[in-house]
Structure formats: structure tokens, C-alpha cells
Amino acid sequence: MKKLIVFCSAFLISVLAIGQSLDYARDQFSLGNEAYMKGDYETALNHYLEAEPSTEGLGINYNLGNAYFKLGEIPESILHYERALRFDPSNEDVQYNLSIANDLIVDKIEVLPKSKLQIWWKTFRYSLGPDGWAEICIGLSLTSVLLFLLYYFGGSKALRRFGFFGGLVTCLFLVLTYTLAQSAENYRYAEKSAIVFTDKVDVKSEPRGGSVNVFVLHAGTKVDILSQEGEWYEVEIGSGAQGWIYQDELRLV
Amino acid sequence: MKKTGRHNWIAIVSILCFPLFSWGQGATLEATVDKNPVSVSDIFKLKITLSNGKGSIETPDLNDFQVVFGPSRASSYRIVNGRQTSSMTFSYTLRPKETGTFEIGVAKANVDGKILTSSPIKVKVVEGASTAASGRGKSSGGQKASPQSANQNLMVRTQLSKSNVYKGEQVVVTYILLSRYNNIDLGDIDFPTLDGFWTEDFPEQQTTWEPKLEIINGVQYRKAILRQQILFPQRTGTLEIKPLTLSANVNRSFFNPGENLSVRSNSPKITVKALQGGAPKSFNGAVGSFDFSASVDKTEAKANEAINLKVKVTGSGNLKLIDEPNFQFPEDFEVYDPETNDRISVSTGGLRGSRTFQYLIIPRYPGQYNIPELEFSFFNSSTGKYQTAKAGPFDFNISDADGNVPTAGAPRAKNLVEQSGLDIRYIITDANVLAGPRSQFFGTPLFWAGTAGPFAMLFIFLIYRRRKEALDKDVRGKKKRGAGRMAQKRLKAAQAALKSGDSQVFYQEIFKALYGYLGDKLGIPIGQLSRQRILSELRSSGVNEAAVNDVTYVIDTCETARFAPVTETSDEVFYKRTAELIENLEGRLK
Numbered sequence: 001m002k003k004l005i006v007f008c009s010a011f012l013i014s015v016l017a018i019g020q021s022l023d024y025a026r027d028q029f030s031l032g033n034e035a036y037m038k039g040d041y042e043t044a045l046n047h048y049l050e051a052e053p054s055t056e057g058l059g060i061n062y063n064l065g066n067a068y069f070k071l072g073e074i075p076e077s078i079l080h081y082e083r084a085l086r087f088d089p090s091n092e093d094v095q096y097n098l099s100i101a102n103d104l105i106v107d108k109i110e111v112l113p114k115s116k117l118q119i120w121w122k123t124f125r126y127s128l129g130p131d132g133w134a135e136i137c138i139g140l141s142l143t144s145v146l147l148f149l150l151y152y153f154g155g156s157k158a159l160r161r162f163g164f165f166g167g168l169v170t171c172l173f174l175v176l177t178y179t180l181a182q183s184a185e186n187y188r189y190a191e192k193s194a195i196v197f198t199d200k201v202d203v204k205s206e207p208r209g210g211s212v213n214v215f216v217l218h219a220g221t222k223v224d225i226l227s228q229e230g231e232w233y234e235v236e237i238g239s240g241a242q243g244w245i246y247q248d249e250l251r252l253v
Numbered sequence: 254m255k256k257t258g259r260h261n262w263i264a265i266v267s268i269l270c271f272p273l274f275s276w277g278q279g280a281t282l283e284a285t286v287d288k289n290p291v292s293v294s295d296i297f298k299l300k301i302t303l304s305n306g307k308g309s310i311e312t313p314d315l316n317d318f319q320v321v322f323g324p325s326r327a328s329s330y331r332i333v334n335g336r337q338t339s340s341m342t343f344s345y346t347l348r349p350k351e352t353g354t355f356e357i358g359v360a361k362a363n364v365d366g367k368i369l370t371s372s373p374i375k376v377k378v379v380e381g382a383s384t385a386a387s388g389r390g391k392s393s394g395g396q397k398a399s400p401q402s403a404n405q406n407l408m409v410r411t412q413l414s415k416s417n418v419y420k421g422e423q424v425v426v427t428y429i430l431l432s433r434y435n436n437i438d439l440g441d442i443d444f445p446t447l448d449g450f451w452t453e454d455f456p457e458q459q460t461t462w463e464p465k466l467e468i469i470n471g472v473q474y475r476k477a478i479l480r481q482q483i484l485f486p487q488r489t490g491t492l493e494i495k496p497l498t499l500s501a502n503v504n505r506s507f508f509n510p511g512e513n514l515s516v517r518s519n520s521p522k523i524t525v526k527a528l529q530g531g532a533p534k535s536f537n538g539a540v541g542s543f544d545f546s547a548s549v550d551k552t553e554a555k556a557n558e559a560i561n562l563k564v565k566v567t568g569s570g571n572l573k574l575i576d577e578p579n580f581q582f583p584e585d586f587e588v589y590d591p592e593t594n595d596r597i598s599v600s601t602g603g604l605r606g607s608r609t610f611q612y613l614i615i616p617r618y619p620g621q622y623n624i625p626e627l628e629f630s631f632f633n634s635s636t637g638k639y640q641t642a643k644a645g646p647f648d649f650n651i652s653d654a655d656g657n658v659p660t661a662g663a664p665r666a667k668n669l670v671e672q673s674g675l676d677i678r679y680i681i682t683d684a685n686v687l688a689g690p691r692s693q694f695f696g697t698p699l700f701w702a703g704t705a706g707p708f709a710m711l712f713i714f715l716i717y718r719r720r721k722e723a724l725d726k727d728v729r730g731k732k733k734r735g736a737g738r739m740a741q742k743r744l745k746a747a748q749a750a751l752k753s754g755d756s757q758v759f760y761q762e763i764f765k766a767l768y769g770y771l772g773d774k775l776g777i778p779i780g781q782l783s784r785q786r787i788l789s790e791l792r793s794s795g796v797n798e799a800a801v802n803d804v805t806y807v808i809d810t811c812e813t814a815r816f817a818p819v820t821e822t823s824d825e826v827f828y829k830r831t832a833e834l835i836e837n838l839e840g841r842l843k
Binding site for chain 2: 021022025026027029030033036051053054055056057058059060062063066067069070093096097100101130131133134135137138141142144145148149152174178181182184185
């Protein structure tokens, strides 16, 4: 009983602490917005940075990206736009601003074309985010159980048959939705990409300083991370070219 | 006629007299030597001259030298172009005593109670033979004169007006020729190429000797300016101006082929500072000190009628490097590239003047328009700060062909909306969109409870139901299996009653045995047991009519026996018959 009380109070305190720091983040966010409105981007950026550790999501990263953009720090702004896209890949404002920021960097990469279906699938997969899919999961689970109950207690044969097959199909959808939620979560937290921060980087053929330079990248370019070997990352750019970059030249999205 | 002559005389006299009262530029005291450095075996002259003043001269201490001759005193008095000058000179002829550097101290003069002093002279005494005394001396060595001595009598210098400047700030560079030769023919002059500078040359001039002599280290030189330029540094850091080389032939005369000399100038360095950060948005590279003005020739015009906007930058600085300012014009104005007009002069003060940009503007649609305040920013090199000058704003009333100015709300000709500026979209302003870090619902225990909970409950419910069903089934089975035994027990009780002769109890027991047996066997709860129900259940479970009749008979008999004694059959026979019936049913009701 004592243990339970201790546990409960600890839980409550932690919930309250999160709540408070979130309030703090919101205050800082609003202050930053006021400064941004006046064109004082330096102050706005400081407020956003103050808020950043106690929040996450599209809002804070989008505004950070904008503040960095206005101050001319394009790689930082691209990093934050990419982070914002992790939370909502189909957000038009973020996509638009990212495209403008990308126009200002040195590297223009020929991105391999994607089919309409691929684009639609990606948008669909990440549109709801892990939480949206999770809520659908719960709804489907309840529906399928109700249908199974209908199967057990249904009056007529047709009703019972409907209950059985309906329940099975709903179960199938439940599994699918769960997979989608998991993939959305992976996209948000596990999938690795990075932004180049050094003005000019020689991309190497091997994770070793003296190896052959395969190609050159410049600040602001996004790379996907395939693997890590000690202090080196194996990266791939939009055109499909691969190579190794030293960790200090990058910042992970 | 006579009158006129008199007037002329007065004029002439006043012209003659007036200059008598204008003494040069005040008294000066100068000390000069005729060569420096001097060879130890040589002699040289020291002159101390008091110009334009009268007073006593106190000569310096000359203990470091042997006075060969002097002091000799000379006075002169001249009127040149109506200007009166006088001078008094003390001359010494001196011989050094040993090598080294010696200083000839200051000479002093007391003129009208004011003490004038000359600057001290450092005389360097070196080893070696006698050198050419001066430019005017006989050149015994001819062309073989050592460069050392030539450099002393003929020099070129590069002078800068400033040596520590901001990038883009103007610096005047002057190339000077200093000579002690009377007779000099200038040959090739190789001016340095200036890397890292944008240059503006002074207008070409004939090289002439300056009226005033230049004294360097106590030695007098004639001075001429070879060229002047204005430099605008385009790079930061330390920039060096390469030396100028000049070749000349000196002392040529009818009998003498002269002497060819080649001299190099010094190479001064300029430290160029970068402009500070935080330049205003309208800063366009202008460095210096400027005024800014703008004007339009009309503010009321008809659509498609040209308007002139004149933007003028006046001042001193890198005027020629100023590009057209970037202004924001209304979208419906067609603006042509501006025409640039310069009125710029080059002088020792630097580049000075004005640059005018003339914009031709054609408003395409009637309406009320506004050109917002025009801004021009420059870096003020004297204060080291950016300055922004403003002009305008200008309001225009553009009328249509009939002279009507539509008001703001009135409909007007439509034109395609064009995107003219590219900028990022605005921020998110609602702070409530923020969520705590890792506040994800997916994967939390609550999520799992929500997803798996309903199924778990379904399973628990189903298992519970099945258990209960199984339990129920079990009770009936037991009863069914035990039905025969129960009947046997009851029959035994009936037999006991038969032996004791209690007929009432006997029939009761028989009735109970059969009813209980059939109830258990057919799975009918005790409350629902009735003759009717038993018979229908028996028929539906396929028992033949004889057996059913037997059951009816036994039940009827037992019910009759409750009220009246049974006569038609003996108790023993009835017992046997019932036992046989139960046995028979046991075989059929499996």
C-alpha cells in the first residue's frame, strides 16, 4: 500500500512537471512569435530555442526553421524544416518553405523520379501520424469484438455469418493499421537522415580520411544515412550516389 | 584729358604703395645643409636663413665639426610680383671630424619678441672619398657616379593621404620627384600597377617644378609632382603599393653627355579595414559622405504617360562605384532601367560631385499609387558608421484617358496577379499546437489496453460461458447416469415398505422412484415434472407405445393408491412390474 502511494505521487509529480515545462515552452513560443512579428528574428530565435527542449512536433520546428531562414542560416533552417516534415510530411507550408530554402543552397541534386502511387502511399502512410493510426487501431479493435459478439449471440443465421466474417475482416484491418502506425513512428524517430553543415565536404569512398573523393557536397544538402562505422556515416543522396562522410560535417535530422 | 591723366597717376601710385605693406607670409627660420650624408674627408655648407623678419640670430653649437669658413652673412631683399621678401643668411663651411651621426642643434631667432626655431639636422658622416658636392658641382666621375650618391640628389617618393582606411574609402596617392640637379631630362617613368585597388587618375598635367623647395634632412630639393591618383581599396588586409621607377639624364650640357640615373621610390603600405557588419538593407557599397535627394516631375498624370523620377547622390567618396539603388515600385508601374549622369571632379580632396539616376516610369492603370520612402545607405568613413538617407515618399494620382481618378474601391481593369517577391511563408502563431516531447500515444500501455483489451474481454467472456455450459452439461449427465441407481434405491425403500405392509408408503416410494428416474433420465427439472411432459418426452425420444402405456399405468395406479387401496393387482406383482419397466426403459433411454 505504501509503495503504491509513493508510486502514484511520483507519477503525478512527473506529469505535473511535464505539464509545467510544456506551459513554459508555450510561453516562450508566444514570445518568439511576437518578436518574429516585429521582425526581430534574433530574439525570436532565442525564444524558440528556449522552448525547443520541452516540446516537439511540427510547430516548433517550423518556426525555428523560419527564424533561421530570416537570419540567413540556411542549413539550420533546412534541418528544422526536415524535422517538421517528420511530424507531417504532407504539410504544404513546410514543403513550400523548404523548397525555397533548398533553392538557396549550392547543391542541386537530381532526385530520382517517384511515381504518383509512391507519393500517394507515402502521404497516406504518414498523414495521420502514429497517434492517428493508434486511435483507428482502438476503434477497429472495438468494432471487431462487437462483430464477434454478434456472431455468438446473433439471432438469425445471416446475422451470425455477417458477424463472423465482418469480425475477421476488421481484425485484418486492425493488423494493417498497427503496421502503419509502427511505420509512421519509425519514420518520425528511427529513420535517419542528416543535413550537411560544412561549407564544402568531400564524400569519401571508404570510412577513412585518405580514401578517394567520390563527390563533393555543400552546406544545406540532405543525405540519408545508411550505416555508421565508428565516426563515419555511410550516406546516400537523392540521386542514389553513396559515400562516407565524417560525423562532424553533419547534423542528424 | 588732363583730368584723366591725374586719375591714372593715382592709380599707379596706389598699386606701387599697397604691396609695401604686405610682407610675405610672416617670418621663418630655416637651417639647411647642402649634402647629407657627408663623407668624412669632405666639406659641406650649413645655411641658416631668416626670411621676412628682422632680429638677432643665435647660431647652434657646431663643436662636432671643424668650421672651415664662416660665418659669412648675406642679406637680400626682393620684390616679386609686388610681393616683398627679405632674407638674412648665415653660412658656414664645415668639415666633419669623424664618422658617425651628429646633430646640428636648433638655431634661434628673436623677431619682434617672438622666438623662432629651426628644426635640428642629423648629419650622417660616412667613410669614403669626396662626393659630388651638389647637383651644380662638377661631376668629375661622369656616368660612373655611385647610385648611393645619385639617390641622394635625385629621389622619387610615393605619398599617401592616409594609410589606415576602410574598404572602399578613397586615398590620394601622389608620386613626387625630388631633385638637386639643375639640369634634368626625365626618361621613362614606370608607374606601379595597383592590385586590389580601383583607381581614378587626376587629369593629365605637365610636370613642373613647385615654387617652394622641400627640405629633407636639412637638404633642399626641388620638387615636382609626377602624377596623382585616387585609390579605392577593394580588398581588406595590408596592401602594398609597388615602387615607382624612374630613369633620368642629368647634367647634360654641350660639353658633357650627362649622367644616366635610375631611381626607385619607397613602397608604402595601406591597412584596409573591413566595413562593420550590420549594414542596412539598402547599403550598396557606397563609402564616403553623401547627400541623397529625389524628385519627380509630376504627381498627377494620365495612364500610360511618362513620369520622371530623379534620384541624386551628392558628396565625396566612391561615387563612380555606386550602382542604381534598388527601389520598390508599385506593381502597376512599368519602370525602365535608369539613365546615369555623372558630374564628378577629381582633386586632392578626392572624388567629389554627384551621380544622378533618372528613372522613366509609366503607370499602366489609373488609380492612386504610392512610391514608399526611398532609402540610400552609405558607410561614413570618417565616423566609421553606416548612415541612411531618405527621400520621398511620393503619391501619384493617375487618371484614365478622360481624366477621372478612380477611388480605391471602384472596379478597374483586371490584370493577372503576379508573384513578384519570393519569401518563406509565415510562422505558426498558435502556441497550443505544441505537444510535450515524446508525448506519443501509440505504444503506450493505454494504447495496448485499448487495442488488446476488447479481445481479452471477449476471450474471458467466452471461456467463462463455455465453462458454465460444461458444468451444466455435467450435472445432467451425472443425473442421467445415476438415474438407474437412484431408482434402485427407491425401489429398495418400496420393498422395505412392502415387507412392513405399509401399502401407502409403498406406492409413494414406487411413484417417487419412477418420477425421479424419468426426470433425471430425460433431463427435466423437478419443478417442471408432470405426467404430460414425461409422456411427450418419452414419445419424442423414441420409446415404444407399450412402454409408454406401462408408465401411464404405473403412474395412474400410484396416484389412485393415494386415495383408495389397490385391488386389481397385488403389491408384489406391481413392484416387479415397475422394476421390469425401469429396467426396460434403462435399456432404451441411453
